Amino acid sequence: MQSADVTPKVWEHILAARAGQACLCCGDWAPGERAAMALYGSMMAAPGTPQVVAQIGQSLDGRVATVTGDAADVSGPDGLAHLHRMRALVDAVIVGVKTALHDNPRLTVRLVSGQNPARVVIDPSGRLPNDARLFAEDGTRRIVIQEVDKPRPAGVEVIQLPRSDWISPPAIVSALRKVGLHHLMVEGGAITIARFIEADLLARLHVAVAPLLIGAGPQGLTTRPVARLAQARRPETQVYGLGTDVLFDCVMGARVAAEVWPHARQPAVRLG
Ligand SMILES: NC(=O)c1ccc[n+]([C@@H]2O[C@H](COP(=O)([O-])OP(=O)(O)OC[C@H]3O[C@@H](n4cnc5c(N)ncnc54)[C@H](OP(=O)(O)O)[C@@H]3O)[C@@H](O)[C@H]2O)c1
Known part of the structure; x- marks a missing residue:
């Protein structure tokens, strides 16, 4: 390490x-x-080069929040600073609607210097209220990907995409490229990241493990199960000590x- x-x-x-x-x-x-x-x-890419990375912070027992939805301090201070640095190095950050509803995140880079990325929420059924913090006007682009025809606050860009079980992650990446956002970070939660892993769209996956035990609560990544360990994904991985947290930097292979x-x-x- x-x-x-x-x-x-x-x-x-x-x-x-x-x-x-x-x-x-x-x-x-x-x-x-x-x-x-x-x-x-x-995890950087040249301007205009399409690249998708993901980051998740979890406990030693693989949880990303408590049963009551407290997720604010799963990562230690150095893990949080790492997350903000990752934000500063991408064009846009993507979250699923459950994260937006539970955490009401700002998705800014307030812990480090750098520019805020565009904020993207995947909300197929229009469940996120229009007063959510990530829609707040602060000079940063705000985008919602939805299937429904729900009006959004002025200045929020709406991308309407069809869904079957899911909205296709390649269609999401392609739609974001069309609006000038090439370098993307999927920040959670686990459901949303798993869709991008299963679509083989990730170049890197960062898993930051903090030394705490939560006991129960939402689990980290839950991808399609395998019957035998020989079938498990085993990405090439570099391990970094960040101070309070340990980071697994996994090469997922896409671009x-x-x-x-x-x-x-x-x-x-x-x-x-
Ligand atoms: N520790 C961390 O790093 C971290 C980071 C983020 C979140 N969290 C925690 O994780 C929990 C939420 O995560 P989660 O995994 O339950 O949910 P999530 O990934 O935040 O949101 C999942 C939902 O987003 C929508 N969605 C995402 N991708 C989609 C796609 N390709 N097509 C269609 N819909 C899509 C769906 O909404 P519908 O249900 O409306 O269909 C889906 O159910 C919260 O407790 C939060 O605090 C922790």
Whole structure:
């Protein structure tokens, strides 16, 4: 496991690299700083390059909230800062309607410097009230993906897509590309992330594990079950110490940006 040391100088350098104004390969950096650049560099993509990543924060016993829906502090402070850094490196953050209803999240980057991503909620039946915080006007794009014809607040972009069991995740990615959003992070909850995993759309999956036991409550990822362990997905994984949390950075294989960001080519560790 490598410790990722995200000093303010390293973070500013990563933001500059994202803007095409710096390179993450060269320079005189300490090993922990290099690890931080490898971590964030590997999930970046060049402007206009389609890429989808996902992040979930969970407890040691694989829960993402309590039975009463308290999810605010599942991740420790360093896990939360990591989540905000991930937000700052993508064009848009996607959540499912249950997360929007339970947590009423703002989806901003208030814990780190950087730009807020566009906020996207998948709400096929129009269950999210129009006064939800993620619809609040703050200069950031707000988008709802829905099947129904429900009016939304002024300035909120509505993308109407059909559903069968689900709205097709490739159709969601394609619709967001058409409105200029290429680099996407699916932030939860587990149901929403699972749809993107099953559609083989993820380049990276970040699972941040915090050292606490919750006992019961919504479970982390629940993808289609396999009968035998030999059939289980075993993504190549790098493990990073973030301070309060441990991060599993899993290569899921869809459109990895290694051609664009050479530091992403470092050999990955296979676990299990
Ligand atoms: N620890 C963390 O990192 C973290 C992050 C996020 C959320 N959470 C917690 O997770 C819980 C909520 O997560 P969840 O997994 O139950 O639900 P969720 O993923 O937030 O929302 C799922 C719902 O979103 C809609 N949806 C998502 N993808 C869709 C698709 N492709 N097509 C059609 N509809 C789609 C569906 O809405 P309908 O039901 O209307 O059909 C679906 O039931 C909350 O307790 C929240 O606090 C934890």
